[in-house]
Amino acid sequence: MANKSVKDVFAILQTNTIGLNRDEVDQRRDEFGENIVVHEQKKSVIVLLCKAFINPFIGVLTVLVIISLILDVLMADSGSKDWTGPIIISVMVVASTILRFWQEWKAGEATEGLMKMVKNTCTVKRADESDYIEIDISELVPGDIVYLSAGDMVPADIRIIENKDLFVSQSALSGESEPVEKRSDIETIDKAAGNVVDLGNICYMGTTVISGSATGVVIAIGNKTYLGAIAKSITGTRAKTSFDKGVTKVSMLLIRFMLVMVPFVFFVNGFTKGEWLEAFIFAVSVAVGLTPEILPMIVTATLSKGAVSMSKKNVIVKNLNAIQNFGAMNILCTDKTGTLTCDSIVLEKYINADGSDDNDRRILRHAYYNSFFQTGLKNLMDKAILAHVSDLQMEHLADDYNKVDEIPFDFTRRRMSVVVEDHSGKRQIITKGAVEEVLSICSHVEIGDRVCYITDELRRKSLDITEDMNRDGLRVIAVAQKSYVEKGGEFSVIDEDDMVLIGYLAFLDPPKPSAINAIRKLEENGVSVKVLSGDNEAIVKTVARHIGMDSTSSLTGMQIDAMTDEELKEKLPDTVLFSKLTPLAKSRIITLLQDLGNTVGFMGDGINDAAALRQSDVGISVDSGVDIAKESSDIILLEKDLMVLEDGVMEGRKTFGNMMKYIKMTTSSNFGNMFSVLAASAFLPFLPMMPVHLLIQNLLYDTSQISIPFDKFDGEYLKKPRKWDASDLSRFMLCIGPISSVFDILTYLLMWYVFGCNSPAHQSLFQSGWFVEGLLSQTLIVHMIRTRRIPFIQSRASWPVMGLTLMVMVIGCIIPFTGIGAAIGLVPLPLSYFFWLIGILFCYCMLTQIIKKIYIRKFGNWL
DSSP states (O other): OTTSOHHHHHHHHTOOTTOOOHHHHHHHHHHHOOSOOGGGSOOOHHHHHHHHHOSHHHHHHHHHHHHHHIIIIISSOTTSOOOHHHHHHHHHHHHHHHHHHHHHHHHHHHHHHHHTTOOOEEEEEOTTSSSOEEEEGGGOOTTOEEEEETTOBOOSEEEEEEEEEEEEEOHHHHOOOSOEEEOSSOOOOOGGGSOGGGOTTEEOTTOEEEEEEEEEEEEEOGGGSHHHHHHHHHTTOOOOOHHHHHHHHHHHHHHHHHHHHHHHHHHHHHHHHOOHHHHHHHHHHHHHHHOOTTHHHHHHHHHHHHHHHHHTTTEEESSTTHHHHHHHOOEEEEOSTTTTBOSOOEEEEEEETTSOBOTTOHHHHHHHHHHHHOOSOOOHHHHHHHHHHHHTTOGGGGGGEEEEEEEOOOTTTOEEEEEEEETTOOEEEEEEEEHHHHHTTEEEEEETTEEEEOOHHHHHHHHHHHHHHHHTTEEEEEEEEEOSOOOOSOOOGGGSOSEEEEEEEEEEOOBOTTHHHHHHHHHHTTOEEEEEOSSOHHHHHHHHHHTTOOOSSEEEHHHHHTSOHHHHHHHGGGOOEEESOOHHHHHHHHHHHHHTTOOEEEEOOSGGGHHHHHHSSEEEEETTSOHHHHHHOSEEESSOOHHHHHHHHHHHHHHHHHHHHHHHHHHHHHHHHHHHHHHHHHHOSSOSSOHHHHHHHHHHHHHHHTTGGGOOOOGGGGGSOOOOOHHHHHHHHHHHHHHHHHHHHHHHHIIIIISOOOSGGGHHHHHHHHHHHHHHHHHHHHHHHSOSSOBTTTBOOOHHHHHHHHHHHHHHHHGGGSHHHHHTTOOOOOHHHHHHHHHHHHHHHHHHHHHHHHHHHHHSOOO
């Protein structure tokens, strides 16, 4: 398509400049499908089920099921076949897989439902419509005629047929940060000689229009696009967060423990008891006990619960892993407009270049022509101008002029121009934009009825007028014009020269009443707020003062550009306000903050925020933001409110904390069990527990932890950002794990000396005693670890956790007295045992609490 004329492209696609009719659209949608790339498609039930099954722990358990099946059933005599082991391990595999699948499916359903609220649209010309219409990008078909303007995300692969100063960012595809110009000219570049994205007359799906405008015809949609081909080849891949890497390290650590300990237990029991087959089965059961098979399910459940909780607060989570980064976030960078302010700009006043009032509304008329005739992205100030003129019932002004051309806005010039012509043929350029940028192209200034050269004194006066209004919280733009323009061809940036400054427009965007409370709440919770704005310094400082932020520490984009990275790093921690920033400067600030060890969130909704959203640890946009901002973000807010972010931060910390609870419970418990089993294997003349006992105990313990994602938190835990710390986990495991071993060994001694279980003839009573004590101590550790306070007294778990752990403990105590217990070799315990048990468990809780206090005092951390 690139090397063909527009006429040939239309012929191939069987379309024309007025677009397709409804029947043609329906026919092509049936043929080509929806304009959706593969990574957006919903995973099938089978895929989710397979994904839930494929993880290291399920793999280990599956191997153990096969081994147990061979040893206990296939190789056993007909009268001694024991299905208990294979059944219990299989139940654990199936339960873990189903739970994880259910959580993944629920998360997917919730996300899909929420994402339907967020629509990316495009502007299309259809033959059945008199003008361009806006549709969802998924409804595009090949042959559609699409209109593009600044801020749009290119919705499909498009061949340009008309263009005006069109510049497109292709960084998402090519990695090049500089925008590239696109034209409608026939492309002669040989595709084989260069990258396909270098084609100058093709805009690719997923790229972004930075400035200018164009009309194009859709040549490919969905998976047939260049982006679709890339997405299809990398579907499912995602950069791992520090938490993902941490969970993987824990998993591998526990598997290494298992690979070392299981052979050791096997050989110790084999040599000391002489029953090698029994020793092997016991070692296999120990391996099951050391496998945290519900870890993936716990992680998925906590993340999906967090996403659902946040959805109730009008927060859409596009990327589940972003929730944990929310909890770790300690710096929030935010744009000013609409976040700290009301995002309801009104035109407050318009004044002449000398500072006097514009009594005849001449400046307003020029600004109106500029805003009315431009075809690019109309910002809030354009809308305020149009609304003000409408309120004054002056829309008829546009009837006096015809548009000749325009020079679109871009973020480097920070101004835009239109060329208009009245009925007499008088042609003029009208420019509006940032004061400094408009002044830079002005050679004259209009003072009263005179036009005179602009002197340094007049430039200073212009800046003084602007600063005075900025200090009042007004945003100011300048308006300039050049009359009697005789050029007849296309206009460009070089024509913006020798202009006449005619005056200023002042806009008011008042601070949000809720911003003061929101920032205070975030600061109280350990999240520093920094303002990254493209506005000038005076306005940013004024808004900051009104909402209670420190307005003394600020940097401008010009100052930042003059600094090296090392110099800027020294300034960043103490600087709160950043003004006059370019998109690249925003991204640079976030990168350097991350280099300093911070977890950085960024909230923005404009074209110029896309790079910063991608760079941040948590990209946050709003439903009303431009397409590229929503695509670049991890979180989308349906309400542009900082208070919603504070809720998100809290939810992120709860999610992270619940995952850390399970990880620390599992690692410490398994580490302690390792010592207990080693001690029992080395010194007892019989197995401390039968393999089936270990399996049932592990199944009950896992059941008690299923409710952890629904646990609540102590207030102080939520006051600080939470980050993954592998060194803390290692310390925790080494300090807390052996505590349970101490009381396991005390139970050994109790059963050996007090209850006389010192020979193989009494091993059933011994095993019953350790079965109950081991299960209860493991279950109690849930309550001991979940809080840094005294459990049950200063901090109580949620009802699901309390109820499930109590139920498991009661079941554990009852099993030896039931027929099930008798079937698996357990015997009723004497009543006196339970008095000893209460004492052991009480001492266990007391020692754990003492060690907990020492640990917190020394390391300053618990969860």
